[in-house]
Amino acid sequence: MPAAAVEDSKTHKFNPNFTQQVLAATGQNVNPRVKQLTHSLIKHLHDFARENELTVDEWMTGVELMNEAGRMSDSKRNEGQLLCDVLGLESLVDEITYKLATDAVDEPTATAILGPFYRHDAPKLEMGSNIVQDKQEEGDRTWMHGTVTDFKTGKPIEGAVIDVWHTAPNGLYEQQDPDQPEMNLRGTFTTGKDGKYNFYCLRPVPYPIPFDGPAGKILQALDRHPYRPAHIHFLLRAAGHKPIVTQIFDRSSKYVEDDAVFAVKDSLLVDFKPFKGDPNAEFELPYDFKMATFEDAQNRTLNGSTEESAAV
Template sequence: MSYLTEETSVDVVNGRMGEETSPRLRQIMSSLVSHLHDFIRDVELTEAEWEVAIDFLTRTGQICSGNRQEFILLSDTLGVSMLVDAINNRAPTGATETTVFGPFHVDGAPEREMGANISLDGKGEICLYQGRVLDLDGNPIKDALIDVWSDNEDGFYDVQQPGIQPPFNNRGAFRTGADGRYAFRGIKPVSYPIPDDGPVGKMLAALGRHPWRPAHMHFMVTAPGYRRVITHIFAAGDQYLVSDAVFGVKQSLIVSFEPADGVNEAWHADYDFVLCPAQP
């Protein structure tokens, strides 16, 4: 055992871990220390830059609340969330691709009757969302629960505007029958910026990046015996598809929103979800 120097820093820090440290924690922390120290040496980080980094992380934590998670935004905007998602959701060809969960999901969204309208504030252009939940062989899946949520016409989720939007506005859950079909009415989503009044927004501005996300509807699909799918469908033609601030877009998730008859809805979006069997 030696004292820390510029040359020995990784070995010295990792050498302080106790013998009873779990193997997985040892693997993760050893790699983190190694990469972090290599990064500092590579850029020759100055003390002033180190202080900026500490201040940035401090302010990121301070702005977090029950309705806002700035660290998730940081992870999202650095592409970390999508990389973790990709590693943890490898699936066979044909299965629905996943994307970021995002910070605005709310547990306990009410289960509604098939075809119900989840837009409670009366804003926005009504869209009929419909399709099927299938297995890899194309068979319908019964009792799949489809949890959905989106922003409103103004680009805000209900949790961002408590007292302005009704609770569970543009949220709901729907359960498939034997035919695997789902249908509900919401609004045609709109593009919106992620919250950019905090440290992450300042980081994006400094990097010459915008904070906008392309229009999308969130879906979380679960069914007994199948792997959960967390994903979005994105509106084709949106100007931010190729520059999504959180890197969440995948080609297979881009959907055409087609004009409808205008009586019950102005648009319709059709999409089938294909689930993989749960791993034993």
């Protein structure tokens, strides 16, 4: 054994050359970004294992957790994404991706995580429609309306597509609940020349994320609750503009200060106002969306939403 290796073995509890050996196995034709990400991941994983002196049993517990997440995932549930949510990873990636110059006078609508219950094929509805398909559905009927504008010019955006979805009063999205109509509480709306939108929905309620799988096991192990504050999901797309994936949160809702997936932002808090004069709604929710063009997004180091590639 070379003298240097003998010296290393005396000063290190574990083989100090092992990680470098794994990194060196990478081929010459690898994509540079793939190399950057995988090498960084390998280094952090190895450091984590060494720092915590990870045992085989503990490692296998983690492997089985990931395997279980894969087995539970399908077109209606993404347990792997949910696992990332409760660990704060998706919200962190959203923050990293959505970078905005600190000297901005105004800002586009803030992003928030997509969540695991988005569906690509929500029905296209006319303005003023009701996304509540079950007319017997209990809950506070709400008239939501606003304008989609360019955050820099303030001009309305024609042709902006607004994709909206939220849970029923029982705290379940329609694909979780066989008793709900297909695509209940979902819809897409396209703005006209004035950039305005409006539709009927329900005032959302707090609800627990699914905790019957790996994400729930993590929460239980960390002595954490599974609840999310009341919120409505949105995905906005418009020609020439960066898509926006976001959520708006009922300011008065429980768990606003303690969201299980760490997605709440101050600028996304809203107030539901009592609404009179409309027999179809008990509450009104005015909210304007501001979008950035691709050029403005690049100039202001605004990279867009976490889920742009997944949702669009």
